[in-house]
Amino acid sequence: MSLLALSNVSVRYGRLTAVRGVSFTLAEGEVLFVTGPNGAGKSSLLRAIAGVTPPAGGRIDFADHDITGRAPEDIARLGFSMVPEGREVFGSLTIEENLLVGTGMHASTRGWRARAASELEAVYATFPVLKERRHSQAGLLSGGQQQMLVIGRALMTTPRLVAIDEPSLGLAPNVTDQVYERLIALRAERRLTLLIVEQSSTRAMMVGGRMMLMRGGEIVLDGDARALGQSEAMHAAYFGYGEH
Amino acid sequence: MARASILRRTIATPLILSALLLGFALIAWASGSRPFNQTVIDIFLQVILVVGLYTFIGNSGVISFGHIAFACLGGYVAAWTTIKPMMKGIAMPGLPDWLMQMEIPYWAAALAGGAFAAFWALVFGAVLMRLSGIAASIATFAMLAMVNAIYSNWSSVTAATSSVVGIPIVRSIWPYLIAAILAVFVAWAFSVSRFGLALRAAREEPTAAAASGVNIPRVRLIAFVISGAIMGAGGALYAHSIGIVTPDTFYLGLTFTTLSMLVVGGMGSLSGAVLGVLILSSLIQVLRWLEAGVQVGTGTFALPGGVQEIALGAVMILILMFRPAGIMGNSELTGRRARAEKPGEPGHA
Numbered sequence: 046m047s048l049l050a051l052s053n054v055s056v057r058y059g060r061l062t063a064v065r066g067v068s069f070t071l072a073e074g075e076v077l078f079v080t081g082p083n084g085a086g087k088s089s090l091l092r093a094i095a096g097v098t099p100p101a102g103g104r105i106d107f108a109d110h111d112i113t114g115r116a117p118e119d120i121a122r123l124g125f126s127m128v129p130e131g132r133e134v135f136g137s138l139t140i141e142e143n144l145l146v147g148t149g150m151h152a153s154t155r156g157w158r159a160r161a162a163s164e165l166e167a168v169y170a171t172f173p174v175l176k177e178r179r180h181s182q183a184g185l186l187s188g189g190q191q192q193m194l195v196i197g198r199a200l201m202t203t204p205r206l207v208a209i210d211e212p213s214l215g216l217a218p219n220v221t222d223q224v225y226e227r228l229i230a231l232r233a234e235r236r237l238t239l240l241i242v243e244q245s246s247t248r249a250m251m252v253g254g255r256m257m258l259m260r261g262g263e264i265v266l267d268g269d270a271r272a273l274g275q276s277e278a279m280h281a282a283y284f285g286y287g288e289h
Numbered sequence: 290m291a292r293a294s295i296l297r298r299t300i301a302t303p304l305i306l307s308a309l310l311l312g313f314a315l316i317a318w319a320s321g322s323r324p325f326n327q328t329v330i331d332i333f334l335q336v337i338l339v340v341g342l343y344t345f346i347g348n349s350g351v352i353s354f355g356h357i358a359f360a361c362l363g364g365y366v367a368a369w370t371t372i373k374p375m376m377k378g379i380a381m382p383g384l385p386d387w388l389m390q391m392e393i394p395y396w397a398a399a400l401a402g403g404a405f406a407a408f409w410a411l412v413f414g415a416v417l418m419r420l421s422g423i424a425a426s427i428a429t430f431a432m433l434a435m436v437n438a439i440y441s442n443w444s445s446v447t448a449a450t451s452s453v454v455g456i457p458i459v460r461s462i463w464p465y466l467i468a469a470i471l472a473v474f475v476a477w478a479f480s481v482s483r484f485g486l487a488l489r490a491a492r493e494e495p496t497a498a499a500a501s502g503v504n505i506p507r508v509r510l511i512a513f514v515i516s517g518a519i520m521g522a523g524g525a526l527y528a529h530s531i532g533i534v535t536p537d538t539f540y541l542g543l544t545f546t547t548l549s550m551l552v553v554g555g556m557g558s559l560s561g562a563v564l565g566v567l568i569l570s571s572l573i574q575v576l577r578w579l580e581a582g583v584q585v586g587t588g589t590f591a592l593p594g595g596v597q598e599i600a601l602g603a604v605m606i607l608i609l610m611f612r613p614a615g616i617m618g619n620s621e622l623t624g625r626r627a628r629a630e631k632p633g634e635p636g637h638a
Contacts, residue, residue, distance in 0.1 A: 095500055121502035133497035135490040137557065137619040142295070145483065146490040147501045157483060180298065195497070202502055 054103035063089035065262040076254030086262040095127035126204035136184030147201030168197040189220035208240040250274035333465035341519030343562035350492035355429030358436035360524030361539035363402030367525035383445025406521020414513035440536040458532040555615025
């Protein structure tokens with residue numbers, strides 16, 4: 046049984062088509078890297094699944110619900126948590142307040158308090174640096190800490206799937222290593238399904254898992270990250286050799 | 290508990306602000322001067338209105354030009370429910386009989402004014418909160434114009450543009466102080482509630498907030514209704530402070546003054562809202578004295594009329610130029626030394 050299933054999904058911005066008829070399924074517990082050059086439609090695909098940019102066509106199912114065109118907050122409540130590109134922390138809120146926003150609005154006040162407290166402890170256990178600085182403004186954190194904060198915020202919604210758009214963007218390689226270390230550990234602890242968008246395929250090859258390569262709004266390759274990474278087809282597809 | 294810790298960490302702010310307001314009240318009480326008393330009552334009324342504005346604008350980052358409409362709704366509720374039935378019969382013959390006979394105390398009128406304004410905030414807000422940015426701001430302005438047009442023309446219920454007189458005047462300073470302190474506490478409680486948190490998150494990064502499960506139009510609507518209630522109660526008390534209402538009491542002039550106070554103090558901060566009122570009111574008061582004329586040696590020195598408004602405008606422009614996030618920026622008075630803040634970081638409004 047797949048957790049996420051896309052069939053023939055397209056995304057358009059006015060007359061520009063960013064994603065053309067993409068179909069794939071993702072099973073519970075899987076790690077999927079979506080890679081590809083700039084403008085391949087990776088982020089648009091993610092935003093369409095999260096409901097931020099409603100798809101122009103096709104159908105998206107998540108956790109046995111048809112979520113096509115649903116509002117992002119509804120999709121988040123079903124357990125799909127997206128970390129948008131560029132680490133959008135709520136800069137003037139404290140770290141703790143940032144995390145609490147993630148616990149959502151739907152629980153009753155009493156249920157909310159109890160859940161918020163236990164989720165906070167869990168996130169602080171994963172990212173001790175966040176606990177140390179819990180009362181400082183999120184805008185003052187370093188890039189790596191902000192990345193951990195937004196991942197922590199995504200975890201506060203008790204998601205089944207976490208989708209992250211370019212977690213390595215603007216981070217030093219050793220900081221990126223730390224972020225990935227935590228992600229992999231989290232996946233094991235929480236049985237999380239991960240959908241990670243990265244421009245380069247090297248990270249996917251290091252971490253392993255499944256990799257999809259997008260170009261021109263379409264999926265051109267789909268397979269095991271390590272196997273694909275070493276193949277000629279990968280390079281050809283990434284750079285578009287031999288198409289003309 | 291997570292939430293309890295937020296309450297504990299932030300409760301200093303409303304306490305400090307209340308102490309500040311109490312200080313003003315005590316000075317007025319000790320002075321025993323009637324005009325000074327009236328000035329401090331005006332200040333408390335402005336605090337209520339500006340704190341009401343902050344509750345929506347500060348947390349949502351959406352500028353509203355229309356909130357004074359809610360004060361208008363509240364002010365007329367005070368007129369409808371507290372004027373002697375005989376006088377109402379002459380000025381506003383179109384009122385339904387139950388309302389015509391009603392004569393309730395001023396504090397009940399303030400509560401009723403708040404409830405009435407909250408109801409209309411819910412109705413208007415259900416439509417307006419789907420808009421964002423400048424479109425939302427302009428739509429709130431349209432709301433102000435609509436309310437003003439209705440109250441200026443529905444003569445059998447509002448006496449149109451003529452003054453409605455006979456509202457019992459409350460001259461004691463304490464009810465206004467209590468109301469201002471209540472407004473401060475309501476605003477604080479909202480902004481640290483989960484809805485307030487969600488709204489402030491949406492102000493900064495709408496996409497990330499929605500992806501975290503925040504229903505932005507809904508949390509905006511909650512803030513709109515609460516701020517509408519505060520403005521409505523403030524409008525009713527305003528009516529009781531002067532005894533008269535006209536639609537133009539609650540129109541562009543008051544909109545401009547209250548918004549300038551919020552901008553000067555800092556739109557993203559409750560402390561800023563209160564300090565903005567205290568600072569600008571003091572400035573206005575000084576200018577009023579100068580406009581009226583002061584004895585200098587043998588002659589009198591008087592500023593030409595209108596200097597008040599010009600000075601307000603100038604202060605607002607200067608603040609926007611040199612401290613765009615207002616005096617307080619996004620921070621609050623906490624009684625502790627400020628945490629390390631990024632200097633001069635512009636607000637997200």
